[in-house]
Amino acid sequence: NAGVMQNPRHLVRRRGQEARLRCSPMKGHSHVYWYRQLPEEGLKFMVYLQKENIIDESGMPKERFSAEFPKEGPSILRIQQVVRGDSAAYFCASSPGGFSQPQHFGDGTRLSIL
Amino acid sequence: QKEVEQNSGPLSVPEGAIASLNCTYSDRGSQSFFWYRQYSGKSPELIMFIYSNGDKEDGRFTAQLNKASQYVSLLIRDSQPSDSATYLCAVNGGNQAGTALIFGKGTTLSVSS
Numbered sequence: 577n578a579g580v581m582q583n584p585r586h587l588v589r590r591r592g593q594e595a596r597l598r599c600s601p602m603k604g605h606s607h608v609y610w611y612r613q614l615p616e617e618g619l620k621f622m623v624y625l626q627k628e629n630i631i632d633e634s635g636m637p638k639e640r641f642s643a644e645f646p647k648e649g650p651s652i653l654r655i656q657q658v659v660r661g662d663s664a665a666y667f668c669a670s671s672p673g674g675f676s677q678p679q680h681f682g683d684g685t686r687l688s689i690l
Numbered sequence: 691q692k693e694v695e696q697n698s699g700p701l702s703v704p705e706g707a708i709a710s711l712n713c714t715y716s717d718r719g720s721q722s723f724f725w726y727r728q729y730s731g732k733s734p735e736l737i738m739f740i741y742s743n744g745d746k747e748d749g750r751f752t753a754q755l756n757k758a759s760q761y762v763s764l765l766i767r768d769s770q771p772s773d774s775a776t777y778l779c780a781v782n783g784g785n786q787a788g789t790a791l792i793f794g795k796g797t798t799l800s801v802s803s
Contacts, residue, residue, distance in 0.1 A: 609791070617795065618794060619734065619791075621791065621792070667734070676721065678724060678736050678739050679724075680736060681733045681734045681736075683732070
């Protein structure tokens with residue numbers, strides 16, 4: 577499958593637990609973006625990464641959220657001490673780079689907090 | 691704050707008609723413009739992208755861009771029930787490589803057979 581791969585597709589956590597969301601970009605893509613979609617709301621940018629570097633994290637909450645894109649392996653979005661308000665669909669997108677290049681989205685991870 | 695505005699709809703058209711979806715954006719420095727389609731419970735799927743003023747056609751879809759008016763639209767000809775979805779307008783805000791997309795909240799299109 578040459579598309580953007582996200583896992584897990586569904587993730588259930590209890591309040592206070594940690595959530596780890598994974599994203600492998602399309603082959604040949606080195607730019608990864610994370611977006612969050614809350615119910616009845618639009619897609620909101622969270623963070624933009626290239627290999628081993630965070631380029632723009634202006635959309636990510638300052639506390640409890642972190643992201644990485646290591647030299648080897650997928651990009652990880654980590655949410656510590658989850659709260660009910662973190663329940664959302666989290667989408668990863670990738671592009672080959674350059675502002676004009678379209679971003680292609682994975683199927684998303686639906687995070688539910690009990 | 692950079693914003694992208696779309697009418698939420700629903701926009702209802704009969705099968706075979708032309709559906710016209712509109713979007714305005716606030717950042718005059720925006721460079722690239724994208725239309726995504728999102729079915730309920732699914733991920734956004736890229737439909738069209740446009741960079742220059744004017745029209746760009748791809749099959750039944752035509753994207754139109756007017757930078758002076760900060761306006762971008764998507765026309766869907768010969769609309770089909772399978773086109774029923776939410777259409778998201780997205781704008782890339784600057785001249786930096788790989789900047790993030792700013793999305794509108796989407797317009798829901800309903801095509802009746």
